[in-house]
Every structure is written in C-alpha cells, then in structure tokens.
Amino acid sequence: MTDLFEPTATRGQGDEREHLDCFFYSEAEAADRLGIHRTTLRTLALAGKSPVEPVHVTEHRRLYRRIDIHRLAGLDT
Numbered sequence: 001m002t003d004l005f006e007p008t009a010t011r012g013q014g015d016e017r018e019h020l021d022c023f024f025y026s027e028a029e030a031a032d033r034l035g036i037h038r039t040t041l042r043t044l045a046l047a048g049k050s051p052v053e054p055v056h057v058t059e060h061r062r063l064y065r066r067i068d069i070h071r072l073a074g075l076d077t
Contacts (some may be wrong), residue, residue: 023066024055030064033073 025033031041034051044050045062051072054062069075 024063025066025069027054027062027064030069033069033075035073 027041027045028038030052031038034041041050042062045054052064052068054064056062
C-alpha cells in the first residue's frame with residue numbers, strides 16, 4: 001500500500017507519468033489520433049500553427065490535452 005504522505009522524491013517517476021497519461025497525449029499519440037505524421041504536428045507546433053495548442057514540458061517536449069485532440073478528431077471522450 002502506498003503511503004499518501006510519502007514524499008514525492010521517493011515515489012517512482014512512473015507514478016507521475018501515469019497520472020499525466022490520463023490527461024495528455026505525447027506528440028506521437030496526438031498525431032496518430034489526428035491522422036497526421038508526428039513530424040507534421042511538431043512542425044506546425046513550432047511554427048505556432050498547430051491545430052491544438054501544445055503544452056511545452058521542455059524546450060524539446062510537448063504534450064497535447066486529450067480533450068482537445070478528441071474534440072478535433074471527433075472522438076468520444
């Protein structure tokens with residue numbers, strides 16, 4: 001059983017990533033659901049012309065909100 005008061009530093013990084021996965025898609029996952037290539041989505045995002053606004057995690061890593069991708073792709077949430 002996980003202690004809820006356990007400091008985050010001792011928790012596995014996978015715990016945080018699993019939590020984010022329920023709200024966000026990686027660039028590759030988002031592109032796949034939109035039916036475009038990952039490079040196309042990245043190019044559009046870097047030019048500020050992405051069909052959905054990315055969340056910049058680092059300079060080279062972007063995540064996309066699942067709800068935005070589902071709305072644009074016409075998927076049920």
